[in-house]
Amino acid sequence: MKLLLTGSTGFIGSHLIQKLTELGISTTALIRPNTVTTRLDQLGVPYIVDTGDVAALHRDIKTYSFTGVVHLASLFLGTHSPEQAEQLIHSNVSFPTRLLEALKGTTVRWFLNTGTFWQHYNNEEYRAVNLYAASKQAFQDVLNYYADTLKIRVITLKLNDTYGPNDTRKKIIPLLLSQSGVSLLLSPGEQCLDFTYIDDIVNAYCHAITVLDTAESGYYDDVYAISSGQSYTLKQVVSLMEECLEKPIPVEWGATPYREREVMYPWTGGRVLPGWTPTISLKEGIKRIITL
Amino acid sequence: MKLLLTGSTGFIGSHLIQKLTELGISTTALIRPNTVTTRLDQLGVPYIVDTGDVAALHRDIKTYSFTGVVHLASLFLGTHSPEQAEQLIHSNVSFPTRLLEALKGTTVRWFLNTGTFWQHYNNEEYRAVNLYAASKQAFQDVLNYYADTLKIRVITLKLNDTYGPNDTRKKIIPLLLSQSGVSLLLSPGEQCLDFTYIDDIVNAYCHAITVLDTAESGYYDDVYAISSGQSYTLKQVVSLMEECLEKPIPVEWGATPYREREVMYPWTGGRVLPGWTPTISLKEGIKRIITL
Numbered sequence: 001m002k003l004l005l006t007g008s009t010g011f012i013g014s015h016l017i018q019k020l021t022e023l024g025i026s027t028t029a030l031i032r033p034n035t036v037t038t039r040l041d042q043l044g045v046p047y048i049v050d051t052g053d054v055a056a057l058h059r060d061i062k063t064y065s066f067t068g069v070v071h072l073a074s075l076f077l078g079t080h081s082p083e084q085a086e087q088l089i090h091s092n093v094s095f096p097t098r099l100l101e102a103l104k105g106t107t108v109r110w111f112l113n114t115g116t117f118w119q120h121y122n123n124e125e126y127r128a129v130n131l132y133a134a135s136k137q138a139f140q141d142v143l144n145y146y147a148d149t150l151k152i153r154v155i156t157l158k159l160n161d162t163y164g165p166n167d168t169r170k171k172i173i174p175l176l177l178s179q180s181g182v183s184l185l186l187s188p189g190e191q192c193l194d195f196t197y198i199d200d201i202v203n204a205y206c207h208a209i210t211v212l213d214t215a216e217s218g219y220y221d222d223v224y225a226i227s228s229g230q231s232y233t234l235k236q237v238v239s240l241m242e243e244c245l246e247k248p249i250p251v252e253w254g255a256t257p258y259r260e261r262e263v264m265y266p267w268t269g270g271r272v273l274p275g276w277t278p279t280i281s282l283k284e285g286i287k288r289i290i291t292l
Numbered sequence: 293m294k295l296l297l298t299g300s301t302g303f304i305g306s307h308l309i310q311k312l313t314e315l316g317i318s319t320t321a322l323i324r325p326n327t328v329t330t331r332l333d334q335l336g337v338p339y340i341v342d343t344g345d346v347a348a349l350h351r352d353i354k355t356y357s358f359t360g361v362v363h364l365a366s367l368f369l370g371t372h373s374p375e376q377a378e379q380l381i382h383s384n385v386s387f388p389t390r391l392l393e394a395l396k397g398t399t400v401r402w403f404l405n406t407g408t409f410w411q412h413y414n415n416e417e418y419r420a421v422n423l424y425a426a427s428k429q430a431f432q433d434v435l436n437y438y439a440d441t442l443k444i445r446v447i448t449l450k451l452n453d454t455y456g457p458n459d460t461r462k463k464i465i466p467l468l469l470s471q472s473g474v475s476l477l478l479s480p481g482e483q484c485l486d487f488t489y490i491d492d493i494v495n496a497y498c499h500a501i502t503v504l505d506t507a508e509s510g511y512y513d514d515v516y517a518i519s520s521g522q523s524y525t526l527k528q529v530v531s532l533m534e535e536c537l538e539k540p541i542p543v544e545w546g547a548t549p550y551r552e553r554e555v556m557y558p559w560t561g562g563r564v565l566p567g568w569t570p571t572i573s574l575k576e577g578i579k580r581i582i583t584l
Contacts, residue, residue: 054374082346085393086386093430094381097423101377126433127440131389134437138385138430141418145426148419149553261441 001213002065003027004108006099007072008045009035011167012114012159012201016072017045019202025209028064030073030099050095057102068110068212069103070205071096076169078259080131092135093142100146108152110212112205113143115158115223117194120267129261140223147221154220155208157273160227160266163285164198165292172234176241176249177289185255187262189234194266196228197285200278207276225270228278237282244286293505294357295319296400298391299364300337301327303459304406304451304493308364309337311494317501320356322365322391342387349394360402360504361395362497363388368461370551372423384427385434392438400444402504404497405435407450407515409486412559421553432515439513446512447500449565452519452558455577456490457584464526468533468541469581477547479554481526486558488520489577492570499568517562520570529574536578 003020007013008029020027021043029040029047040047048060075091077084100111118133119126128134140156147154163173173195176184204226232240235253242249258264280288295312299305300321312319313335321332321339332339340352367383369376392403410425411418420426432448439446455465465487468476496518524532527545534541550556572580 054377058374082350082393082396085346086390089381089386089389089434093385094378097381098378101374104374126436128433128437131434131437134434137433141420141429141433142381142423142426144418145420145423 001025001209002067003070003209004030004048004061004064004066004068005070005072006030006096007074008040010072011164011169012162012198012205013072014039014166015164015198016070016202016205017043019206021045023206028066052098054098054102057098058104058106061102061106061108065107067107068112068209069099069108070112070209071099072114074114074136075132077132078130085131088131088135089138092132093139096139097142100143100150103146103150103152110153110215111143111147112208112212113140113154113156115140115156117158117160117225117227117267118263119158120269121261121263123265123267123269125269129263144221147219151219153212153215153218154222155212156223157204157208157226158223158270159196159201161193161195162198162201163195163289165289172237173286176238179249181250183250183252185252186234187256187258188254189238191234191258191262191264192231192266193234193237194227194229194231195282195285196226196278197280197288200228200280201226204273204276208273211275223271224273225267226273226276227266228282230282231266232282240283241286244283244290293317293501294359295362295501296322296340296353296356296358296360297362297364298322298388299366300332302364303456303461304454304490304497305364306331306458307456307490308362308494308497309335311498313337315498320358344390346390346394349390350396350398353394353398353400357399359399360404360501361391361400362404362501363391364406366406366428367424369424370422377423380423380427381430384424385431388431389434392435392442395438395442395444402445402507403435403439404500404504405432405446405448407432407448409450409452409517409519409559410555411450412561413553413555415557415559415561417561421555436513439511443511445504445507445510446514447504448515449496449500449518450515450562451488451493453485453487454490454493455487455581457581464529465578468530471541473542475542475544477544478526479548479550480546481530483526483550483554483556484523484558485526485529486519486521486523487574487577488518488570489572489580492520492572493518496565496568500565503567515563516565517559518565518568519558520574522574523558524574532575533578536575536582
């Protein structure tokens, strides 16, 4: 097994590459010219720099004889400015299309893709919460075409909220954990959230990699939902964190309105990835972050 | 009614803009910096030049107070080279995404989009014949998000083969009509084709424009199939043309193989646009081209 990984410096990617390195799985990172490679160098992970030239990328991929691609890179924007609309398409559709194009005539037999629960606003089969989610859906349609014509196996893991140590994203859990003194101004807090701990996410990717890499020949395009399956209202999440921290977190509930298209209940229509089960409860996960 | 039209210099666009001008419908073309404007100037059609700057495009669209957008522009490639993959995404997804983004906070209430029968290889709900078709499907996902959040009405007209006078595209009918002397090297010729004459296509767009512009407030995202509904094998098409031309067309059948993913039977799963009926048979259409 020889993997090419995109998004290796992101939250999930950095945890996944550490795990893959521990497991001794040969992994190469696909990075941008401006990516800081300190962490990859520490781990001894080789990398390919994507300059935007599809022919060069194709040659590099051929040289390494990869068996599969794990695609985690994405531009995430909860809301976007007018100028950012095209950037979302560029990062989340154009870039991975170029990558797929570069796989033609190589040894790559499978592609592990990442989607989002936000492709299912109001629990619909497809309704995007934001342009980010629409760009993920758009890419799945392109990916489906390549799966079909390159005869590669494809799995898309759709993720909901994720959390864990070393999370530099502007997400609610790191925000609450770093809170001190001043009251946090939050929405009314009745929205249901479903957080999956990073170790469970990494295990889901490792499991999907095994499924893809050991599968019989043939191709398919499958989609699975990855989540803890345990919903808590934002208010319950804060209570749980106060319990774990053994101190109150000052919050002013209802100080801000819900977001436009706030997801009140997570998508429930997804198929579970067979053979994968989340094992870390929200309480356990929060404790782990605090202890680290 | 005030329209903004993309793709005004293409085959369908140039016929549509002529018709809209005849009908006295206020239409402005959205063009690229390098578009030749001779024909637009002749017709007295004003135009906005899209420089790639979404803020400038937004200001221009606001100035004109358009009620709707007719989107015909697209990069069509039956097959693509590795370098062209991103171009397809750029022209068929990124550009119209920027256009939609520029519509925020304007008077535009509807968007008429163009898709292709090739989004339905083997008559499937979605299976792209080529990357061009995949890019059309991808854009529909993005368009659906904007319809939903901008609260605009959307119709996508999915087209099959089209033909008519002044067709500079490398399509089979103009190719056969311009043929003289040397034998044309063709596939075995058993694939079924469904050609719609340009006047019927133009009428379909005019009808959809009326539907969209006169609809009650509220938004939706509808898809209709536009085709003659009459299938002929390529062999039958050639016979029909020989009959109309009153001379044989030298063809070497089976000299080339079918294309990869050749569509042997056109998609039949589409809904017909209510109130629109094609009126020109293939024989009548070919005669019109010959007579002109």
